[in-house]
Amino acid sequence: MDFTFNEDQLAFREAISRFLAAELPPEVLRKNWETEDGCSRELHRKMVEQGLTGLSVPEAQGGLEMDDTAWVLLTPLLGYYAIADSVVDTAYTATGLLSALPEGDHRREELLTGIAGGDVGVAVAHQVNPLVVDMDLADVVLVEFEGEIHALNQEAVSYECNTSIDSSRRLGRISVQPAPESRLLENGRDIWAETLNRGAVGVAGQALGLAQRMLDMSVEYASQRQQFGKPVGSFQAVKHHLADVAEKIEFAKPVLYRAAHALANNERGSDLYSSHAKLACCEAAWLAARHGIQVYGAMGYTWEADLQIFMKRAWALDSYWGDRAFHKSRVAEAVLADDALIGPQHTFEE
């Protein structure tokens, strides 16, 4: 029993963290966020070099074949630097789906190789999301059709673009006509179910990183901004706002880690744990946004303060890969079931 990460995992996180900090100072981050595709080509290339896109691609397809527990250290970093959804959607969620397909399928292997090499972007159209994110950036979209898994080239899909409060997200209502040629798997229901959990955990990780970023920014702002002759961060009300955010973050972390482990090991509690993680991390991000803007005061309400970027992502991600209603229902269903394994003897399943 050891509920911590190993040194390799932590070292990898540290490396990616340094990489992102160097590549994405606030001014670059904002520029990316405001541009059309939410992520510069150059940055994308460097992320590929870092191995980010191949992180969980099987070794046979040129990836590192790492599992959800490795990803769960990285998604918070991607959130911290407001990396656009297409990265997580492609390299984590879609890759997880593709990897779960039977080996030997040539399209599976082609796509995975393309993802690892950074040449292929994949969007995922899961029915839990009414609209598909960043269709315009994707080369391929994975679509559910009566439990089947289809892969369609972007050109084969017509979609209408909706704009989000989060400028880095463009949301498409797609209409597709799946055909036998586009089908990857006939009975894909289990994989779709797992993909939903992976999508939720991917968002949860990003939300946690967003929360941490907003907290760090708020602490810094509150330490410098003076009112009544002292830093606003010395007022007890401001301190307590930010302590509450820290609390939410600290107690969402292990919940997130637990969900990743359950996913990686196909545990029966995966639905429950990933919903719990989504709720806990998004709650932390929501509170970090609210208290962040409150601590920033009028400055937080402006376009020019970077805080807005993180707030808007937090608000948008709150309902991505399942809204609160969805995830609360899943938690309720699990813990209120007659055979639920709850209580102190079931912190970890037996």
Added chain:
Amino acid sequence: MDFTFNEDQLAFREAISRFLAAELPPEVLRKNWETEDGCSRELHRKMVEQGLTGLSVPEAQGGLEMDDTAWVLLTPLLGYYAIADSVVDTAYTATGLLSALPEGDHRREELLTGIAGGDVGVAVAHQVNPLVVDMDLADVVLVEFEGEIHALNQEAVSYECNTSIDSSRRLGRISVQPAPESRLLENGRDIWAETLNRGAVGVAGQALGLAQRMLDMSVEYASQRQQFGKPVGSFQAVKHHLADVAEKIEFAKPVLYRAAHALANNERGSDLYSSHAKLACCEAAWLAARHGIQVYGAMGYTWEADLQIFMKRAWALDSYWGDRAFHKSRVAEAVLADDALIGPQHTFEE
């Protein structure tokens, strides 16, 4: 349109307030609260002299024939001084019920005369309350039986006493055998419905008074108690706790007043307004208890600090005459109805 009280009403409140302040310094109040019947005989006699018991008894039976809008200024005072339930139950709730009966009935008039004179205590057994409060202090209990209204002498009712966290409340599970002789009215459904609202508004008023008392005590304690070389009330967190309580109280008041007016005038919104009042006032009292004990610190957790008396009454009254589930359901039913009169044009019904 004038949503305020007239000078007579305010003067009456002022007089009763002075009376209670003089009669119930904390040490006397505590003695009453800890004794068996929750209210000394002598105090009761003085309250009768002040006209409290006859306040809404018809003039023909020796009362002042004042309506709910007068009572709603007094119930907060009774809460403020933690007067036992039997006073409000008898002089307000039961009196309202009896007054609504057809005139001329000799038992009605006998009972009302007895209440005004302070000779008769009446308990009310309404099905919204699983247990009857202070049966042991009552001479008569009013009981619902298939929509009928019955009045039984205490001796005719067997009951088993349950103790409450609020020492002034003893809760009886009664078993009665209503008979034609005990029947006051055959079709009493409307009166029972109105009695429920009156009971709820009576409790709401007391809860508001309890909240105010706990706030006043907390402010006083926080202004005197020193820690870290200054009064704890000078810390911002403590200030904000108590400001939040003040806010709840200020915005519960008009809701309470509105409910009383609706009751006095048989408005169609009475169910909604009395439930709203019950929820708002009890919420204020609940918060005042929580923040009160927090501001008091360890002292608030003791039997010897008077705060406990008010906290315990607040907790107990929270479910008297309908718990939160009941009143929220009624509000939801009313405001979600298709013909609900909601929106800015319906602050007051048209």
Added chain:
Amino acid sequence: MQLTYTAEQNNFRAEVRAWLKKNTPKKPLVSYDTREGFEQHREWECKLYDARLSMVIWPEHLGGRGCDLIEWLIFEEEYYAAGAPMRVNQNGQLLLGPTLMEFGTEEQKRRFLPRIASSEDMWAQGWSEPNAGSDMAAIRSRAVRDGDDFVINGQKTWSTRAIFADWIFGLFRSDPESKRHHGLSYLLVPLDTPGVTIRPIKALNGKEAFAEVFFDDVRVPAAENLVGEEGKGWQVAMATAGFERGLLLRSPARFQQTAKRLIELYKANPEVAERDPGLRDAVIEGWMGAQAYAQAAYHTVGLVNKGAKIGAEASINKVVWSELDLKLHETAMRILGARGELRGSAREAVDGGSWLEGFLFAQAGPIYAGTNEIQRNIVAERMLGLPRA
């Protein structure tokens, strides 16, 4: 307690309702945080003014209608129920207007108030400075007396729609030796005066909702443009701040209408209600909060009509309406789920993205007009008498 309206009040309500029914634009106006929308709203204000419905509580000779506060509440109820446009000149009408009535010279009242009522003059406010936000007494912008004029140098910020407005009012340090609340003067400045530079600030929604205003040797005549006594600007402004936080700025009808729309949204989405049963409580709490705020307003108006003054209660009001507004919009976002993030321009946006716009605007509520932290301090210290830190 007399909770029925008089025949006059009912007639007034009927008149306002009929007028709004006939005149309220069928298509929502463009946002007043754009030049185009600003002018559309000015036009609407003129129309209101022509019907003497712009400032109903102002006296007739100043462009109003001489209504009492109950009639004002009725007007607001009808206005929000009709879905009429947001009021674009609130700074002039609700902040400066009452100040001029109390402190202005007769000449100033005649000159400014009717043009405020009609919105021929649109006003921006000049309270905040980069280092004087919550701490308003930290004002540094100077107004030096030079003969019959003041010469202004310095900078204001967070001036709502100053980029479009005609005038600005604000506090300036007229006694260079003074500290904090002392030695400030309340001045009125045309925004086209030489030396005034305006730099827009984009708000969360990307629109140029406010601006920084720079003053570089800006000269205004003292006799005409000073409100109240020289050096006593703080007292003048505080009266205005009281109005701002108080009754008039956020009339209850606004939140009652939002609560009503929220109930409609909730009922239109039964499948969300089923998955999220706790929503019911959030929705009815929204209604209860708005209803309580409205009842409190009637109660306060009744007391004011009997001669009472609004004190620290204004600070409670501010906390209540701003947090109510947040709660209403957060609940709407919870109902909308994945549709909540869609901007008005998105084809699938619900209600034209108005819930999202409202949600963004609600974020500012606990901040402007004095942060809620400051308001709670005021409640604790002035209303409850707790000791200062």
Added chain:
Amino acid sequence: MQLTYTAEQNNFRAEVRAWLKKNTPKKPLVSYDTREGFEQHREWECKLYDARLSMVIWPEHLGGRGCDLIEWLIFEEEYYAAGAPMRVNQNGQLLLGPTLMEFGTEEQKRRFLPRIASSEDMWAQGWSEPNAGSDMAAIRSRAVRDGDDFVINGQKTWSTRAIFADWIFGLFRSDPESKRHHGLSYLLVPLDTPGVTIRPIKALNGKEAFAEVFFDDVRVPAAENLVGEEGKGWQVAMATAGFERGLLLRSPARFQQTAKRLIELYKANPEVAERDPGLRDAVIEGWMGAQAYAQAAYHTVGLVNKGAKIGAEASINKVVWSELDLKLHETAMRILGARGELRGSAREAVDGGSWLEGFLFAQAGPIYAGTNEIQRNIVAERMLGLPRA
């Protein structure tokens, strides 16, 4: 990350479970805030000790079992799941014990620790004084060195169950010239020493749950009864305060068991759930909170096993468990409605009034072991680095 238990851990769990199943009293013990209940609990502690299950993480030669922290978590899980009696000697076992292990002499360890593990000695704590609550450094009780002894005068308060206990530990000012955190000494005092007077304080529930302890020329030998260095008591106590707020005082199993009971209560009252649909969220939030707290504990234990130190996180823990406990019990009261107010002695009380008792006790959570306001200050200042006031 390795989330399965080892064979040894599973065996240990099985052993504990079997023992508890056989030995846990069928009938709940009388409240330990009474003399009768206190002695019943002491008996139970002896029984635990005989099975070497009293202090599983202590070394064997000091009366423990030498378990690691994972095994401690397992023990706690089984203990709470079995509904075994509350631990009566937590002050000795969780506060003083670790302090003695870190700062005590070998002689002190041998003398005191086994008797703490067995509860032959029951300990009260002597931190607070009438004017030193949250502000613990304001201690005034004096311990004057007189030859080989300290002579103690002063008063302590809020000493849990001191009226029944055998010993008290606490801080006393040994340097009369000193201020605040300096010049304090950590002393152990038998409560039957001449000059000690104990006056019980009744708690909310009417029981004599704590006491004031008066010291009137109370003489204790320095060599035996001083813990750590003379004048360095603050440092010794702070280590203990860290333990207190930290992991051991409130093991997650306690709240997981409460959350489980809450779910059972909720499911047993479907008619309330129907009238109050929002309850579902409150119930699952209770479970999620307890589960998160448990997972955080395992995570922390894993980090500690790798050599990490618990810092300001202990303050977050304190805030989280105390507010979780409140929330769980408030939700139970909401489900119970009118039955919530019934005391255990009432015939119709649900679950023997245990929800009400728990609700009352939960009120103290945000207060004792450092108020949550102080804890949040610590989080903000030490963990986030915000400036001190």
